[in-house]
Amino acid sequence: MKSIRTTTSTDRWTVLFLLSIPIVLSRFAAAAEVADAAGVISGDPQIVRMGAEWVMFYFGAFWKEGAFDTFAASRDLVHWTKWNGPDLIASSEPYDTPFAHKPWLLKHDGVVYHFYCAVGGKRHHRTIALATSREMTR
Numbered sequence: 001m002k003s004i005r006t007t008t009s010t011d012r013w014t015v016l017f018l019l020s021i022p023i024v025l026s027r028f029a030a031a032a033e034v035a036d037a038a039g040v041i042s043g044d045p046q047i048v049r050m051g052a053e054w055v056m057f058y059f060g061a062f063w064k065e066g067a068f069d070t071f072a073a074s075r076d077l078v079h080w081t082k083w084n085g086p087d088l089i090a091s092s093e094p095y096d097t098p099f100a101h102k103p104w105l106l107k108h109d110g111v112v113y114h115f116y117c118a119v120g121g122k123r124h125h126r127t128i129a130l131a132t133s134r135e136m137t138r
Contacts, residue, residue: 002041004058006078041067044102047077056080057088059101066091067101069116088114089131095120096129111136 041061048055054074061067068087072080091097096118104115111133118129 002043004042004045004056046104048105057103057105059103061099061101067099067119069101069103069114089116091120093118093120095125095127098124100129 040063042058043061045056045058048057052075054077055071056074057069057071059067059069069089070083070087072082074080088103089100091100096116097120099119100116101119102117106113114131114133116129116131118127119125
């Protein structure tokens, strides 16, 4: 199981784990089904400040079929509430089926740009794809 954890350091060389459990747990790890969690992944976090909240965008893989982008929110960077709604991005095109994952988001001029790793086609080629919060025209 690969997971996202909180660490601290006083000298930027020595890393201490702040918590002994991952920040976000898959449904397998949360249920303590360790044997089933062997191939479960949480990774590539991006933390963004949104008002009084910190939002961590990240991807999950093999908690359920495929890989997906999701997020969790925190007020203190220690205690996190995981989103349990629909995935932020879902496979919808041949170029991102079976996987649309590994997010990087930014907002510019009122538009949210969601870059992600698209894995698709017969040979599972990878490319960087982009989803936007509104239709983009030329």
